[in-house]
Amino acid sequence: MQTSRRSFLLSAAALAPQRAFSANDKIRFALIGAGGMGSGDANSALAVGGSEIVAVSDIYDGRLQRAKERWGKHLFATRDYREVLARKDVDSVIVGTPDHWHAQIAIDAMEAGKDVYVEKPMVQKAADGLRVWQTQQKTGRILQVGSQRVSSIVYQKAQELLKSGAIGELNMVEAWWDRNSANGAWQYSIPPDANPANIDWDRFLGSAPKRPFEPMRLFRWRNYQDYGTGVAGDLFVHLFSGMHFITGAIGPERIYATGGLRFWKDGRDVPDVMLGLYDYPKTDAHPAFNLSLRVNFVSGAGESSGFRFVGSEGIMTVGNGVTVTKQPRESEPGYNIDTFTEATQKEFLKKYREQYPKQEAKADSMRPNGEERYLPPPRYSDHQNHHANFLASVRSRKPVVEDALFGIRAAGPALMSNVSVFEKRQVQWDPIAAKVKA
Numbered sequence: 001m002q003t004s005r006r007s008f009l010l011s012a013a014a015l016a017p018q019r020a021f022s023a024n025d026k027i028r029f030a031l032i033g034a035g036g037m038g039s040g041d042a043n044s045a046l047a048v049g050g051s052e053i054v055a056v057s058d059i060y061d062g063r064l065q066r067a068k069e070r071w072g073k074h075l076f077a078t079r080d081y082r083e084v085l086a087r088k089d090v091d092s093v094i095v096g097t098p099d100h101w102h103a104q105i106a107i108d109a110m111e112a113g114k115d116v117y118v119e120k121p122m123v124q125k126a127a128d129g130l131r132v133w134q135t136q137q138k139t140g141r142i143l144q145v146g147s148q149r150v151s152s153i154v155y156q157k158a159q160e161l162l163k164s165g166a167i168g169e170l171n172m173v174e175a176w177w178d179r180n181s182a183n184g185a186w187q188y189s190i191p192p193d194a195n196p197a198n199i200d201w202d203r204f205l206g207s208a209p210k211r212p213f214e215p216m217r218l219f220r221w222r223n224y225q226d227y228g229t230g231v232a233g234d235l236f237v238h239l240f241s242g243m244h245f246i247t248g249a250i251g252p253e254r255i256y257a258t259g260g261l262r263f264w265k266d267g268r269d270v271p272d273v274m275l276g277l278y279d280y281p282k283t284d285a286h287p288a289f290n291l292s293l294r295v296n297f298v299s300g301a302g303e304s305s306g307f308r309f310v311g312s313e314g315i316m317t318v319g320n321g322v323t324v325t326k327q328p329r330e331s332e333p334g335y336n337i338d339t340f341t342e343a344t345q346k347e348f349l350k351k352y353r354e355q356y357p358k359q360e361a362k363a364d365s366m367r368p369n370g371e372e373r374y375l376p377p378p379r380y381s382d383h384q385n386h387h388a389n390f391l392a393s394v395r396s397r398k399p400v401v402e403d404a405l406f407g408i409r410a411a412g413p414a415l416m417s418n419v420s421v422f423e424k425r426q427v428q429w430d431p432i433a434a435k436v437k438a
Helices: 003-015 036-048 061-071 081-085 099-111 126-139 153-163 201-205 215-219 230-247 342-355 382-396 404-423
Strands: 027-032 051-057 076-078 092-095 115-118 143-145 170-178 254-260 273-280 289-296 304-311 314-318 322-326 370-374 427-430
Touching (some): 027 036, 027 081, 027 382, 036 051, 036 061, 036 382, 051 061, 051 081, 061 076, 076 081, 081 099, 092 099, 099 115, 099 126, 115 382, 143 404, 153 314, 153 322, 153 370, 170 230, 230 273, 230 289, 230 304, 273 404, 404 427
Parallel strands (some): 027 092, 051 076, 092 115, 115 143, 170 289
Antiparallel strands (some): 254 273, 304 314
16 A cells, blocks of 8 residues: 555545544454454453444454454454544454554554554554653554553552552562463464465564565464564563552663573574663652563473562462462561670670660560462453453553553563664663664
8 A cells, every 4th residue: 555545544644533432332443463362352351341343453364254254244444544544433442463563553553543452562663662651642542552451450459558568668570471382482373274375474573674484484483583582572571560550660760681592493583581681760650669570481390470568567479369378577687696795795795785676575565577468369360450440441541550651661661671782782761762872
């Protein structure tokens, strides 16, 4: 499609008046990128209720056919997402494409008058984040990034507990995500009918370097820097999003990451083991603290992920639920004076007991020492909560938590972790401006 044709379609859609929703109106959405994550997002949105899918776009014809099998033959289906954006019957879009398309499609959609749910990471390149944010401000559209932890009642509980002082003053956060399965390491199935006739290869490549047709690079795109963002953009960004939501942090000042390709030597050019260290400065929302992240695709056990928030008075662990472990500090610091002379020991103990008199053990001097656990109800889905929050904002026009600014403040440090690994250096980051420090 020529540039003039593209401009005409998008501008025509943008000129259409914004639809006002009544309580019974369904929000009509389109899916752009009908792979595993995009299709899962569409199903979550439909499960919430109050929405209907009316169009789908994908560069593989098989997925367009599968979309009609799933959601009805009435769907408008096209390889060209711009034809979806030109439709007046589309109120919002879900962007489930490879990462290198996220920014451009999100910007085009907002300029076409559509609200946007875009999968994480919001952008493939950190420099594109502010373009997305500026477009959201300019157009007034709703944009929500697809890291569902910010809508989870588990993370809301953790946020409440941390704010209440349940573990004292925060000083360190550890987070991890371990996997040991082929699918977990993005060894996705490749359809046997994949060929240049039923795949729009050039459209898939987009801004990526040109190369001959190679189905593996399409169906396992997360394995390649040209289209994806590796474990940092796929999983670190989830950990950043969840941690930022719980703590109120907006980003680190210093980033250092390391890693390598240890096991999945299948042609991919991104690490399967990655470790990151981050310095968070003091703000009004939280004290200064350090963050460590780990992703391991060569784990010897099953998949697991979680957080440990280490405070001055206890530890809060966040996973499927929240656990707070408390162990009261000793009432006195103690001493080790065996190597002092007897006279010096006697003098030391006299002064020590003046400062810390011996306390008689009493029942009312005992303090809690144990765990408190908080679990969500059975079959709880934070994915559905996240889509429910997005759809509620589309109706009310009230801001979402995980907007474009939140999105780049989570994606930026993750993407800079890749820079640190590949360039073997520290990165200085400006968390307020959400960009690399000059």
